[in-house]
Amino acid sequence: MSEVVPLIEALDPALYGSKAAGLGQALKDGLPVPPGVALTGSVVDAVASRDEQVMRQVMESVRPLGGPLAVRSSAVDEDSAEASFAGQHLTLLNVRSADELASALSEIWWSANSDSAITYRQRVGLFTRPSIGVVVQLLVTPETAGVMFTQNPVTGADERVIEASWGLGEAVVAGRVIPDHYRVDRAGNVLERTAGRKSIAFRSLPEGGTVEEEVAPELVDRLCLEEGQLAELSRLADRCEEVYGRARDIEWAIADGRLYLLQCRAVTTSGP
């Protein structure tokens, strides 16, 4: 068993964490996931302990991806706890060097071993040592990104709900903008288009990290998705439901005109 594998081989959540396993399965099923590698919890632990041999192994595996990179935590025991660790762990974007990658892995290790993470684990009845896998992917630099629910999470209606904004999806995920809001039926017909107020966008910096930028005034209230892109998102929702089942919560991005799936998980809240 290798401890650093291409994402498409990271199918065991007990080794690589549920995020890695989900993305690995998505790649295997032909979904448009950016290329990446998955690291086991013990690899992350070793890098956080400054084990240079393990770090070299990680670098060799990551090099073919090119860069810049997105480094995302993938908690190993999320599902067994039946508890969502969303927000407890970290995603670090635009990582550009070996030193930055080592620091990112160390930061992710500590995010799973922080006071707040331990307090949370105790509250949900988890008394075992945290193990945190990591997904390292090529960072896409999107024109537009956001989230999509394959079933309306508020009303429970059988329709796609899409929220979108300019730049990296963090603006939507972190609630930093009022995103565009779209509803699309299962046949791909657009039921609603409501422009949001997208005053800021997150962009990658050439020297690493991300920056919050003001959006050009003419784009703030302009819809950021076109008819064809909504149709493509609707088809992605179909494929995700075929692979994973109904009621999915999807993070997506459109870069250089191409749609990418960044994350797909079960909806944790549902309508009446």
Add this chain to the structure above:
Amino acid sequence: MGAPIDVLKRIPLFAELDDNELERVASVFKERHFSEGETVIQQGSGAAAFFVIDSGEATVLVDGKEQRVLQPGDHFGEMALIDAGARTATVLASSELSCSGVTFWDFRPLVEENGVIGWKLLQTLIEIYRSERRQ
């Protein structure tokens, strides 16, 4: 990577450990960085790790009142190694802060595998307890 032994020697909890034992303790430490203004530990929160400051400064607050400033070589949160009970103070990074830290999860197996270290820690804890009762 590990915490400096001469720093660990000054920590009351480790007072009875010899150099070999201190080296074993030092080996399970990991480096952690905090940005200026970041909360390192929060009073009342569950405790995950013990830290020694490698560089930078941190401020200790109890009930929102500043108590003291910690410098390189200072340490905080050692009770977290034995008991994940609530933090008794808040520590804020007052500059860019680099620490060596060890969690309860990494420290416990070290003690479980080494009865001599465990026994010395027990003796030290009793000594601390007696000393506090005398005061």
